[in-house]
Amino acid sequence: MRIVFHGENASSFSGDFAALVGSGAEITILPDVLSTAAERQAYAQADVIVGVRFDASLPRPEKLRLFHVPGAGYDAVDLTLLPASAVVCNCFGHEQAIAEYVMTALLMRHVPLADADQRLRRGDWAYWAGAPERAHDEMAGKTIGLLGFGHIGKAVAARAKAFEMEVVVANRSAVAASAQVDRAFTLDALDTFWGTFDYLVVSVPLTDETRGLVGASAFAAMRPSAVVVNVGRGPTIDEQALFDALKSNRIAGAIVDTWYAYPGPDRKNVLPSSLPFHELPNVVMTPHMSGWTSGTIRRRQRTIADNVRRRAAGEPCTNVVRGETV
DSSP states (O other): OEEEEEHHHHHTTOTTHHHHHOTTOEEEEEOSSOOSHHHHHHHHTOSEEEESOBOTTSOOOTTOOEEEOSSSOOTTBOGGGSOTTOEEEOOOOOHHHHHHHHHHHHHHTTOOHHHHHHHHTTTOOTTOTTSGGGOOOOSTTOEEEEEOOSHHHHHHHHHHHHTTOEEEEEESSOOOOOSSOSEEEEGGGHHHHTTSOSEEEEOOOOOTTTTTOBOHHHHHHSOTTOEEEEOSOGGGBOHHHHHHHHHTTSSSEEEEOSOSOOOBTTBSSOOSOSSOGGGOTTEEEOOSOTTOSHHHHHHHHHHHHHHHHHHHTTOOOSSEEEOOOO
8 A cells, every 4th residue: 555644734743653553564755846757656655644734735646545644633634636546634633732732732821830930030029928919820710611522622521521610612512511612602602602612622623614713793792801722723813803803901811822924844943823912911822832742743653554454454443533435
C-alpha cells in the first residue's frame, strides 16, 4: 500500500509508521507544495494520503482508498473532488491537550504565580496572606460556558467540574443536564446563553452555520467580566466584533489560539489578523498550539495507522467523514 504524508503537519505523524501498519507499506513524505513532477506523480499514485487539505490544485489520486486528515477539522478538504473510491476520515486525541490549555489560561488569570515570584525576588510581599486587599481570585464557583460539546467540550467540562465550577453548554443537538452539565441550550437559544457565564470556551467546528456565530450581538449580551477562549476555528468568532469588544472593554478579555490569517509556504512570519490584536492589553495570543502535544501526536498516529490497517483488510474505518460513494 502506497502511503503519502503530504505537508509538514501530516509528516509529524510519519515516524515509525511502517512498524504500526505492518509490512508492505511504501511510505513517501511530500512537502506542502508539490513542485516537481516526481512529487506530483507520487501523490497521484497514492493508495492512502494523510493530509490537511485537498483542492483542485493537487493531482487527482485516482486509485485512492483512504484520505486521512491528521486532525479534527476537514474544512480545507474539498470532499466533492476526491475520488469516489476514497473513504475520508479524521481523528481527535487532542481534547486532553486543549482542555489543559483552557484550564491553564483561566488559572493564569486567577493565580498570579509569575508576578508573585518576580515581586518576591525584589523583596515585595504583594500577595502575602493576611489582608483582604492582598487576596487573589479563584475559579471555584465561577461559570464556564461551552459553545460546542464534542470531544473538546466534554474534556473541558470534566476538568471544570474538578475545579468546582458551574458548566453551561450551548450545542447544535440537545444536551441533557448531568453531573458535568448544569444547564444546556440549543443554538436557537443563544440569546439567553450569552449572559450566563464568566468564561466562554468556543470549540465548535467551522461550518456555514457557525461562521461568525459569536458576533456583535453576542458580545453585547455578555457580562462585562466575561473572558472568551477560542480553541475551535478563528472565524466562528466575528473578527471585527471580537476586536471591538476587547478594545472598548465591553468584555474583560480573551485568550485566542485559533486565528484569521496563517503562515504559508511563501510567508512564514505573519500577524494572525489584519486587525491589531497585538496592540491590545486584554488579549493573550497563542499560535494555534493548544492541541499540539506529544500525546496528541501519539494518539492520532495510532488512529491513522488503525484506519490504514482496516482499509487494507476491507474492514470499516473509524471516524468516517465520508464513505465510499461507489
